[in-house]
Amino acid sequence: MIGLREELDIFDEQFNKIGTADRDNVHRKGYWHQTFQCWLYDINDSQVRLYFQKRHPAKDSFANLLDITSAGHLLVGETPIEGVREVEEELGIKVTAEELRYIGVYKYAYRKDDFIDHEFCHVFIKEYDGSLEDFTFQESEVTGMFAIELDNVNKLFKGEINSVEAMGVVVEDRRLVYKSDVYHINSFADHGTDYYNWVCQQILQISNKKQP
Numbered sequence: 001m002i003g004l005r006e007e008l009d010i011f012d013e014q015f016n017k018i019g020t021a022d023r024d025n026v027h028r029k030g031y032w033h034q035t036f037q038c039w040l041y042d043i044n045d046s047q048v049r050l051y052f053q054k055r056h057p058a059k060d061s062f063a064n065l066l067d068i069t070s071a072g073h074l075l076v077g078e079t080p081i082e083g084v085r086e087v088e089e090e091l092g093i094k095v096t097a098e099e100l101r102y103i104g105v106y107k108y109a110y111r112k113d114d115f116i117d118h119e120f121c122h123v124f125i126k127e128y129d130g131s132l133e134d135f136t137f138q139e140s141e142v143t144g145m146f147a148i149e150l151d152n153v154n155k156l157f158k159g160e161i162n163s164v165e166a167m168g169v170v171v172e173d174r175r176l177v178y179k180s181d182v183y184h185i186n187s188f189a190d191h192g193t194d195y196y197n198w199v200c201q202q203i204l205q206i207s208n209k210k211q212p
Contacts, residue, residue: 007076008033015120020076030116034074036083037121038100040128041150041203048207050153050200051128053090053137054144054170055189061115062189066146066166071121080122091145092136100124103202106195125203132169133176144170144179150207154200156185157193 006023010031018031026033040051052066072086080102087095103123110117135145146168155161163184169176188196 006073008073009076011120013118023073027115027117030111030118032118032120034078034080035071035119035121036074036080036086037068037071037106037123038084038087038095039123039125039199039203040069041125041207042128042147043207048150048203049147050150050203052146052148052166052168052188053142054146054168056139056141056143058140061110061112061117064143065189066183066187067189068191069145074122081124083122084124090138090141092138093130093134095126100126101206103199106198108191108195110190123199123202125199125206127207132167132178135169135176137171139171144168146181146183148183150200150203154197154204157196157200159193 007020008023008026009017010019010021010026010033011017013032021031025031042049051069053069055062055065055067057064070087070090072083074080074083081097081100084095084097084100087093101124103125106121106123108117108119108121132145132147137143146166148164148166152161152164156164163182165180165182167180170179
């Protein structure tokens with residue numbers, strides 16, 4: 001949410017609410033807070049692909065890296081499912097709460113210099129039936145979207161391969177341009193290998209059940 005001061009519910013490490021704070025103080029003092037995360041994936045010819053947004057180079061964390069399809073803070077009083085607003089805000093596609101599948105809460109901690117991020121991440125997934133050209137990115141947040149084979153993402157974060165190939169779109173001169181590239185593990189936002197492998201396993205189990 002851009003242009004507004006974000007006020008967040010804050011918690012102790014056991015997920016007990018202790019008050020509220022603005023976003024800057026949340027990350028300066030390391031308060032635990034809630035985030036919404038949505039992973040899009042698709043299935044074509046039994047091949048599952050996971051969608052990664054490319055973050056804007058001016059972001060205060062993980063600038064210019066590949067990251068969760070769509071994610072954002074939950075504001076004061078918001079429930080996890082209400083975070084679905086982030087998908088349309090960031091990516092320009094309409095997703096309803098009923099279309100999302102909740103896979104759980106992931107406890108995440110990250111620190112770099114004076115930036116401290118302590119999150120209770122509410123993680124949702126959705127099978128995507130659109131195309132890369134359907135996205136309209138929020139200019140200050142996202143500069144592209146890439147689809148990567150789920151098996152290769154899993155292998156990368158398990159250390160079984162050193163790089164992955166990705167097909168996607170990026171914004172150039174205010175239009176979407178297709179781009180193919182090779183990415184290494186340091187090309188991705190640092191959520192930890194356990195997190196990425198957990199997401200991959202959850203989607204793999206669900207997608208296997210849907211395939212004949």
